[in-house]
Structures are given as C-alpha cells and as structure tokens.
Amino acid sequence: MTLLSIRGLTVEGRQGDAWVPLVRGIDLDLQRGEVLGLIGESGAGKSTLGLAAMGYVRPGCRIASGQILFDGTDLAAATEAERRAVLGARAAYVAQSAAASFNPAHRLMDQHVEGPLLHGTATRREAEADAVDLYRRMRLPEPDRIGLRYPHQVSGGQLQRAMTAMAMATRPALIVFDEPTTALDVTTQIEVLATIRRIVEEFGASALYITHDLAVVAQMADRIKVLLRGDEVEEQGTREMLAAPREPYTKSLWAVRTHRRAPAPPPTAEPALAVEGVTAGYGALDVLHDVSFDLHRGRTTAVVGESGSGKSTAARVVAGLLPARRGAIRLDGRPLAPSYRSRAKADLRAVQLVYQSADTALNPRQTVRETLARPAAFHGGLSGEALDRRVRDLMAMIEMDAAAFLDRLPSELSGGQKQRVGIARALAADPDVLICDEVTSALDQIVAEGILRLLDRLQRDLDLAVMFITHDLATVRAVADEVVVMKGGRIVDRGDRERVFQPPHHPYTERLLRSVPEMDPDWLTRALAEPRA
C-alpha cells in the first residue's frame, strides 16, 4: 500500500530576483512501513525534498510543479488548513540538531504534548502517560521523570531520542528524519540508530531517512535514492545499491573512504612538540589528567575520543589558550610559556590552529586577501609585492584560483572553500606545528576527502607536525601515523596506527571501533547482538 507518492515535484527557491530550482522533477514512492534513504552532498536538495514530502516548503521557497499525494490528498494543491491537519499529526519531522529544535525555555514534556493537544488526539493526561511509555521504549533514563527536565539538562543523544519520541506522539504515518545522528558521537549514534530502527518497526511507520553518511543509510533504509544538485541520480534497493551502484556519481560516493596516507618518515629523536604530563582544567575542575604525547615533523598524530574526552582541551593547552596547571609543553626541546600571552612572537608563529567551524573561524567582514595577508605580514614581515606574491602562493597551495577568490568575503564561499582558506591562514604564518580541530566533521564526505588529501600533500611539502583531533575513526584510519585515544581527560591508548587498529585492542578503543558504522546493511544488527565491551 502506497502511503506517499510524489510525481514530477519541482521546488524553487528565491535568489535575488529569480526563482532557482532546488529539486527538479522528482518522483518518489513510499510504501507503508517502508524506510527510504535520501543521500547526497549538501545542496543536493535532500532536506527540501524531505520537507516537501510533508507538504511544507521553507520561507522563500515554493512548489513550482508536481504532485505530493499523501494518503490520497495532494498536499501540493491542498489549502493551508488541510496541510496543517497533516503536519505534526500524520507526518512528523525529526531535525538534525535536537538542541536547536527544542525550545530551551520549556520542559521536554510540555513540548512533547503540544502536538497531541493541538490536533486533539489525546487529553493532556493521556498524552503524558503515552510520553512516559515512549520515553521507556526509547530507553531514556528515568522515563517517569525525564519529561520534567529542560533541554539543557539532558545529553545530546538523549535529546535526539526525546525528539524522536515527540515525533511519535501522534503516531504519524510518515516520519522524516533529517540527519538525526550527524551531530552525535559514534558511541551515541549507535544507540540512537538502534532506537529509531526499532520504533519505526514497532509502530509500522514509513520513514524518509536523510543523511550524507552512506554507512548509516545502509543500516536504516530498505531502498536508497541518490540526489545530486536537485536531480535524482538513481534509486535501488539498499543491498543492490551497495553491491552494484549503476551511476558513476554513486560509484564515486562509494569510493570516498578510500584515501590512505603514504607512509610517513619515521619519527625523529627530537619531537617538534612534546606535551609532558599536562594537567589542566577550568575553574576548580580538571579536564585533562597527566596527558603526554609527541608531535613529530612530517607525521600526523590523531587525537580521538568522544565529546567531553578532553581532546579539544588538549589542543587549547598546546595553543596556550588554556594554561596548564602542571606539566610542560616543549617546542624543539625548549619549554613554551603556558599562556599564549607570554609567548614570544616566534613561538606563536610556530603553532597554528585550524578550526572546526569555518563559519566562525573567518572574519565575515574581511576578504580572503585580507584574511591571508595579515598573518603573512604580521609574522613574515612581508609587504607590497612580496606580500601579494605570498598570498597568491598560499592560494595555489590550497588549490584555489587567486583571481576568482581573493576579493570574496567568506559568505561568498562554500563550506569546503572556507575550510581551505582557514588552512591557508594557518599556513600563512609558516608554522612548524599545525593543530587541526575536527576540521572535516562539518563537511560532506566528498569535500572532507578533498581537505584530507590537501592536508596530506601540504604536510609532505612543508614537513609539518600535525595534531589531528577527530571523533571519526574512519578519518583517523585515513590520516594518522600515530593515534592517541582519550576518554574522560585521560589517555587510555596510544601508539602507531597499525598497533592501535590491530587486535588486541584496549577495551575502550574496541568499543569505539565497534561503534563505527560499516557499509554492510547487517552491521547494526550484528553490532547490537555482540556483547558490549
């Protein structure tokens, strides 16, 4: 039985004075109880299509043509009142960031019961009782009482599950999951994935599952539809698609996790930067406990762990943003001042940081030229023509066209381009040590792959010591020479990549490894069946 049938749907968005198509002529069928995965890079129109399936378009967009038959009603032609009767009652939406989607001023329960009360499907008492039941099915802790908490009082993974529970409150026939686990740690992600899959099966709901993570969609979807810039590339059953993708674009998506680093030079006797027994923290609380590791020239040390493991704090200590309470940081054997304020200019130059979010890392009012020229002038003492040449060299290093991009503002760059400019700004200072803090985690896989290849080449050309912070073990496998595994502010495992990834593992490393989704559709079932480490 077909629940949703979309025919020739075109959604357009306003750009200046013109309407530009965001999705073009898409056909889509969804049976009852079926999960359809929508994958593609950002800008592929996944979210637009997901929202349109509920008859909703974002402000500034419009449905230009096509039909959205939801259980017999054409939502594209429906009146506002008819649409509202469907939204939140028969079709529900689970957003990427639960933290941004819950209203921080209201308790979870008050937000949970809004849907049922608005659509009159339950009284407040019934809705609350049902919410507790849903919280229990979601395996949330203290299901009787968790509804009384405010969004900031529960963890990210719990909030995402609470949001899924909220979407189920009216027992919708269709749920649209828009990247529900992208913002979560791998160990949290596996729990949320398992919960979503179970709840969809239990209630026999249909779902659209939007993601850019192929391994995740392989676990969740019965069929997969691939989108590229608003057009459908192909659609197949999950197993067929994984076994034999037809289109070249789909094959390139599948091939994306293949980047491997060439063998790095062996570590030198004297590390470029040494962290020795560092303990640091905020206020009275210690976040890092006795942390030691080395960074060698030409080699990458990956620091991996869940959020809250202290990996970013370690980077802040190395950069001098958070002075260490105990321990030392040595640059080429010389001790560095704990705070960046008391470091010499040459020491500041030697250690450079690349940030996770390129949106906040670049000054929105400075052009690419200004952004790159300042550190080159400040640290390199360059000016005039020499400075201009240096800026152009930097653009060549990050493989961007100087003529086209130098005078653009960050808002006129794509996410991957911004991240490249962020890297170029760090390189402009001509550093010895480069700290990369989750530089690829906000990017699509294909774009992230490009950044990893770029970093790899730059490291070889410039003989950089790289500290690569990430929560993604696939990235670690691709870039690391040495791996440091952190948990709760302590190093639990460290060594060469081969050593850490070969059994026998440290128990925590084992758990991290086992939580990384694989491209095998049976992986989740298998991973859940295995005893937890």
Place this chain on the structure above:
Amino acid sequence: MTAALALLNAVFWIAVTLVGAALAAWAFRALLATLAPGDRRLWRTMPLPAAFGMLVVLLYALAGLLAPWLAPFPERAVVGDAYLPWGGDFLLGTDNLGRDVFSRLIFGARNSVGIALLTTILAFGVGATLGLAAAAVGGWLDTALSRLVDVLMAIPALILALLLLTLLGASIPNMILVIALIDSTRVFRLARAVAADIAAQDYIEAARLRGESLPWLVRREILPNALSPLLAEFGLRFCFVFLSISALSFLGLGIQPPAADWGSMVKDSATLITFGDPTPLLPAGAIALLTVAVNFVVDWQLHRASGLKE
C-alpha cells in the same frame, strides 16, 4: 455641517501631505539612484520611508548650514510687536519679544541639530571605544567600567543632567559634556554586549593567538562586525540627545536665550496655545519630524544589518 466640512478638509490636507511626502521621497530616491556614488542597487531598493527620512535630514542640514541666507530676519533682532499673527511681513508671526518665528525656526535647526550631532558623536566616541575595549580585554577593566556605568545609569537621566548642570553652571559646552556623558553609558552597554558576542568567535581567538595588539583587535577585527548595530543605535541616540537638549532648554538649563532653540521656543510661546494659536506646535513639530525621519533611516539600516546575518 461645518464640522463635517472641517473634518473633510482636514482629511484632504492630511492626504495631500502624505501623497506629497511620498512623491518627494520617490523623486529623491530616483535622483539618488542616478547621481549617488557607490552601489546603485542599494539606492534603488531603498524603501520609500527611508528615502523620505534622508530627504528630511538633508533639508534640515541645508537649513542649518544656510540659515543666515535663508532666514528673512536675524536670529536675535526684535523686528515687530509681540505675538503678531501669521502672514504679512512675518510668515509665522512673532514671539513674545517680537522676534520673527520663521527666522528663529531656521536658526534653531542650526543650534539644536548641530549641538545634538556634536553631543551624539562625543557620546559614541567615548561609549563605543570603552565598550569594545571592555569586551575585548574582559577581566578587571570590564568589571570596573561596567559597574561605573551601572552607577551612572541608576540615577534618572534628566535629574542627573539637571544636577550636574546646576553644579557646573549652565553653558553650551557644559551641556554637551553632561549629555554626552549620560548617553555614552547607554552606548557603552550596547557596544559591550555586541562586542562580547563577537569576541567569543574563533576568528578573534585566531587574531589573539597571532599576538595582535588590543587596538588592532578592536578596530580591525571587532568594530567592522559591530558597525551595523552601532550605526542603528547612532540614529536612535541622536533622537534621544535631541530630545534631552530640547527638554533642558525648555527647563531653562540648555541653550540660553537669546540663541534660538526649538525647546525654548516652545516654552516662550506656550501661552499662545490657550488662544487656539498653533505657533508653539511648530518647533515641537520640527522636533517630531526630524525624530521620525531619523528613525526611518535607522530602521532601514537595521533591516539591512539583520538581512546580512542570514
């Protein structure tokens, strides 16, 4: 019958005024779009109220600058009997001492607007600089400045101004300093709040890690990003300063006679209102019109600033 006619008449004139204002604004915008430098699109997409606001501000500025040539009579000369009616030699009649009201209105633009502008610039120079610096440095400087501002803001503005002017003596330089001090506290609060958000961004951290000095941080990294809200506040603050000056002048502690000022002009001719003469409403209307005009321009700037953030 006559009442209905009078009402109809009033509605007619209001409609004519509105249409006239809209037409003038439209023509002004068209003129700007063809003559003004910079981005043509910016001027063409400017909403009509903003164009009207700019036109009014421009006319006020011209009136202030060209006052001696525009005004038919000198600012301070007694040229006729007191309280002469409108028309004849005196377009808008004379005031309580027999000075020409129309001429004094024009000179008032120079005094009131000029002093308000100077005061606002001063308040911004002090308030914005300290606010941005407090946010960038943080720590004890931020605490000390913020508490000082809290103390000043705890005292009602008008009472504080009256108190300080009584202590220092009523003169134009003193009034400028006192109002600038009081208003700079408001600017400080805004600049600090805006800059505190910006100072938490990664690019500021990157600049700090580079070893940039405080002036560079404030001027090159923070200020460009804080400019939109600060400009919008500048327009609003200008109105408040303007009203403060008029209020002080009305109370006799502001611009001193015989200099023309719209606040004191209202005071001087206030009694006329009891005889049904609208003369005291003219300077008040001039103040209101400027306030509305400035706010139109400010609203436009605010809208553009918020659009930029999306």
